[in-house]
Amino acid sequence: MLSSRSSILHCRSSILAWRSSMASTRSSMMSGDSGSSLITAISFRGNLRLMIRILPSRKNLVLDLGDSVLKLYEDPQALEVESGxxxxxGRLPVPRVLGRGRMWVSMEKVGSETLMDALAEGxxxxxxxxxxxxxxFNDVVGLxxxxxxxxxxxxxPRTYMVDFEEAHEGPAVADAASLLARVKLVNExxxxxxxxxxxxxxxxxxxxxxxxELKLISFFRKVK
Structure with missing residues (x-):
């Protein structure tokens, strides 16, 4: 079995070429808050096939490679914010970075069950x-x-945080409200x-x- 790093190096060009053909699939997955993953496979170097899971994401293409996660960005600024x-x-419970390119970051996979999964299951x-x-997060990052x-x-065993490209100035109470609004919608x-x-x-x-936050969520759902 290929290691996480060699898998990324070998299949990166194939993934990037294949990415555009998945645009419509990704768009359909981005609607809604919980989303769902899609299992697919790509071939590279003739006959080697890599099974991957496409994870829900509103803006980027996020690929579960089994023992690592590869995130492909459309906005270089988002990559810079999240990489930082x-x-x-060492100070935040976030995935360890395995590698980085001009428009991608490879991270360790820290688990698959999310708080959303737990709430949706009751x-x-x-x-x-x-x-x-x-x-x-607010104390360490200042955002x-x-x-x-x-x-x-x-x-x-340890709860991790992911997806930081939207970090910006503001109080922690705004993030708490963002969390609670979605808890209300998923598990009253x-x-x-x-x-x-x-x-x-x-x-x-x-x-x-x-x-x-609830008004904002309602607005974006209407315009999708």
């Missing part, structure tokens, strides 16, 4: 650790995450628990942030 945050691996994990990570979506928390039963925990931390202004 991934470089804080679970209600303790909100404390996720709110802790939102605060930690708000910008995409505190349940699908960007990877569950396991669990929302009350998350709201109580977050209000204890951020105060009554949280509700206004949640209302604004």
């Amino acid at each position: 945050i991934l470089g804080m691996c 679970g209600c994990p303790d909100p404390g650790p996720f709110l802790d990570l939102i605060d930690l 708000r995450w910008g995409d505190a979506n349940p699908r960007n928390f990877i569950l396991g 039963r669990c929302f009350g628990r998350y709201l109580r925990a977050a209000e204890d931390r951020y105060g009554p202004e949280l509700r206004d942030f949640i209302k604004g």
